Amino acid sequence: MSKALLYDSTICIGCKQCEQACADQNKLPYNDTIAAEVQQSEHKLTVVLTRGDKFMRRLCMNCESPSCASVCPVGALQKTALGPVTYDVSKCMGCRYCMVACPFSVPKYEWAKLVPKVQKCTMCSDRVAQGKPTACAEICPTGATKFGERNDLIAEARQRIRDNPGQYVDHVYGLSEVGGTSVLLLSSVPFTDFGYGTPDFALPMLTSRVLERIPDFVPLGGILLGGLWWITHRRQEVALAEGRLPAAANEKKNGRKP
Amino acid sequence: MKFKLTFWKLVFFFLMAAGLYATFLRFTRGLGASTNLTDQFPWGIWISFDVLCGVMLAAGGFTLTATVHILNVKRMHSIIRPTILTAFLGYVLVCVALMYDLGKPYNIWHPLIMRNPRSVMFEVAYCVMLYTTVLALEFSPIVLERFNLQKPLKVVRAILIPLVICGVILSTLHQSSLGTLYLIVPEKLHPFWYSPLLPVFFFISAIAVGLAMTIFESSMSARHFGLHLELPVLQELGRVLVVVLSVYAVLRFEDLLHRGALKLALKPGYEMYLFWLEIALSVLLPLALLLQKRIRNNPHGLYWAAVLVVLGFITNRMNVSITGFEGSTGVRYFPKWSELAVTGMIIGAGFVLFGLAVKYLPIFPREESLAEQEANAAVVPAAVAPVLEHAGD
Numbered sequence: 001m002s003k004a005l006l007y008d009s010t011i012c013i014g015c016k017q018c019e020q021a022c023a024d025q026n027k028l029p030y031n032d033t034i035a036a037e038v039q040q041s042e043h044k045l046t047v048v049l050t051r052g053d054k055f056m057r058r059l060c061m062n063c064e065s066p067s068c069a070s071v072c073p074v075g076a077l078q079k080t081a082l083g084p085v086t087y088d089v090s091k092c093m094g095c096r097y098c099m100v101a102c103p104f105s106v107p108k109y110e111w112a113k114l115v116p117k118v119q120k121c122t123m124c125s126d127r128v129a130q131g132k133p134t135a136c137a138e139i140c141p142t143g144a145t146k147f148g149e150r151n152d153l154i155a156e157a158r159q160r161i162r163d164n165p166g167q168y169v170d171h172v173y174g175l176s177e178v179g180g181t182s183v184l185l186l187s188s189v190p191f192t193d194f195g196y197g198t199p200d201f202a203l204p205m206l207t208s209r210v211l212e213r214i215p216d217f218v219p220l221g222g223i224l225l226g227g228l229w230w231i232t233h234r235r236q237e238v239a240l241a242e243g244r245l246p247a248a249a250n251e252k253k254n255g256r257k258p
Numbered sequence: 259m260k261f262k263l264t265f266w267k268l269v270f271f272f273l274m275a276a277g278l279y280a281t282f283l284r285f286t287r288g289l290g291a292s293t294n295l296t297d298q299f300p301w302g303i304w305i306s307f308d309v310l311c312g313v314m315l316a317a318g319g320f321t322l323t324a325t326v327h328i329l330n331v332k333r334m335h336s337i338i339r340p341t342i343l344t345a346f347l348g349y350v351l352v353c354v355a356l357m358y359d360l361g362k363p364y365n366i367w368h369p370l371i372m373r374n375p376r377s378v379m380f381e382v383a384y385c386v387m388l389y390t391t392v393l394a395l396e397f398s399p400i401v402l403e404r405f406n407l408q409k410p411l412k413v414v415r416a417i418l419i420p421l422v423i424c425g426v427i428l429s430t431l432h433q434s435s436l437g438t439l440y441l442i443v444p445e446k447l448h449p450f451w452y453s454p455l456l457p458v459f460f461f462i463s464a465i466a467v468g469l470a471m472t473i474f475e476s477s478m479s480a481r482h483f484g485l486h487l488e489l490p491v492l493q494e495l496g497r498v499l500v501v502v503l504s505v506y507a508v509l510r511f512e513d514l515l516h517r518g519a520l521k522l523a524l525k526p527g528y529e530m531y532l533f534w535l536e537i538a539l540s541v542l543l544p545l546a547l548l549l550q551k552r553i554r555n556n557p558h559g560l561y562w563a564a565v566l567v568v569l570g571f572i573t574n575r576m577n578v579s580i581t582g583f584e585g586s587t588g589v590r591y592f593p594k595w596s597e598l599a600v601t602g603m604i605i606g607a608g609f610v611l612f613g614l615a616v617k618y619l620p621i622f623p624r625e626e627s628l629a630e631q632e633a634n635a636a637v638v639p640a641a642v643a644p645v646l647e648h649a650g651d
Contacts, residue, residue: 094361111290
């Protein structure tokens with residue numbers, strides 16, 4: 001069973017304790033200056049955004065079919081069965097295709113370092129593997145960020161919408177977006193207000209349906225080209241035998257490139 | 259030999275000096291200090307120009323080897339060696355450029371053992387690696403001949419046809435795959451450039467640029483090395499170019515029409531200007547020139563049409579990989595001086611390596627007197643620079 005996070009923005013009070021806990025968990029600095037930053041970065045893996053009296057978290061969505069893991073040429077990014085999308089720095093060669101491909105632009109790079117790595121929330125994969133909730137869910141004082149089984153959380157999210165239809169946009173974000181995510185969102189204002197707007201299908205299929213043709217293309221192309229070569233050279237041989245080509249010139253060419 | 263400083267030598271030394279200093283910055287201070295790359299713009303000119311354009315400009319290699327060896331068009335044989343040289347240098351320099359761009363270049367071999375066959379980048383890495391090997395083998399007879407090594411020469415000639423077939427397949431795969439790379443970002447790439455047909459466009463345009471580069475480089479070589487211009491051959495390439503460009507143009511506009519992006523083409527704006535610049539340079543102007551028999555059969559007309567095609571598709575690759583992302587990211591990217599310096603150094607190295615190869619290896623058919631050869635050889639470094647503009651990359 002895969003784990004997930006449910007973030008209910010209507011319960012969030014914007015205390016940013018999740019930011020602090022996340023920084024501590026990932027051994028990143030945290031102070032007032034960083035708390036004031038509204039962009040995810042290589043030193044700030046989750047951000048609580050504020051629009052008037054509304055809040056919204058941004059963090060890695062740990063997609064069900066992650067673009068980043070699909071594009072990584074060396075498999076440094078992996079979707080685990082438990083839910084988190086993990087990153088193995090020792091495999092990474094720094095091509096940064098994950099950053100280009102991510103529909104949420106989540107992966108960030110340590111540009112200032114000589115030996116840089118990709119930084120992103122990995123849903124506290126170490127803690128989750130030990131059966132513990134993520135750092136952000138554990139610290140959350142109001143339960144706005146809740147950790148649990150994905151199926152249970154989906155059911156709970158739907159129940160909350162049913163119980164208070166006026167309070168929510170009638171949609172659980174992450175249910176079907178980009179093929180489903182391990183971070184589910186509830187909101188009272190349209191998700192697009194906070195920059196959440198993505199297609200309803202798994203993006204990796206856009207490239208996989210092209211890549212999938214390669215195994216067929218290689219033998220087909222080989223036979224086609226080999227066949228063409230056979231026809232053109234046979235023609236030349238025939239022309240030569242029938243005396244339609246000057247033999248000397250042909251011999252010279254044949255001698256050079258058989 | 260007396261050393262004579264000429265204009266092109268001066269340019270070359272300037273490029274080398276700037277490039278080496280930028281190299282020092284890149285490998286001692288990191289990507290942040292040596293580039294304008296950001297989290298919003300993780301791929302810059304080293305990917306856009308050095309890799310995407312570099313691979314495209316080297317496409318003459320597979321186009322011409324297929325024509326000569328598979329389709330058996332023998333009259334093209336005289337221009338095959340310089341084309342293979344361009345392609346080989348091109349791919350080597352693409353690999354060099356990658357070493358600058360990768361965050362951890364010493365891990366460049368990782369795809370060899372850490373495979374992710376679902377990744378387009380993985381496929382490109384493999385194809386480029388294998389194709390560079392194929393090109394090295396296709397290029398090797400030239401070196402082996404020079405040193406009169408008959409045994410290995412025999413081996414390479416025996417496997418030439420399978421090699422060429424492998425080369426064409428590998429090229430088809432990775433030329434198109436460079437377009438496939440961008441299929442996964444339908445939301446981020448501007449509708450002028452995001453299309454399900456990206457792989458097809460990249461492949462067809464690679465053929466067009468391959469033909470154009472062959473015309474360009476033959477014309478330049480004829481001028482600067484004082485060689486006989488193979489005009490009938492180039493005219494034929496020009497006719498094929500008309501067909502390829504027409505197919506590309508029709509597909510490109512049909513695609514824009516079907517996706518409803520054509521109406522955007524009339525709405526003035528940053529993207530619209532660059533879109534029309536690309537279309538004018540890559541398709542409209544070259545076709546307008548090449549469709550006139552008088553111009554198509556004229557060496558200057560052919561030359562300028564080829565230059566337009568090359569510039570047009572360079573614009574296309576830059577648009578796909580930079581302009582197309584500026585809207586969605588809300589960030590304008592312009593390369594830092596050090597990014598340009600590295601690119602400049604790599605282009606410069608391409609020129610000089612081409613010139614040195616022509617000087618020391620049997621690249622062009624020997625048809626002039628020895629005296630002429632010597633005279634030409636003496637001016638090589640000076641003449642080298644313009645020979646291979648962009649190709650070396």
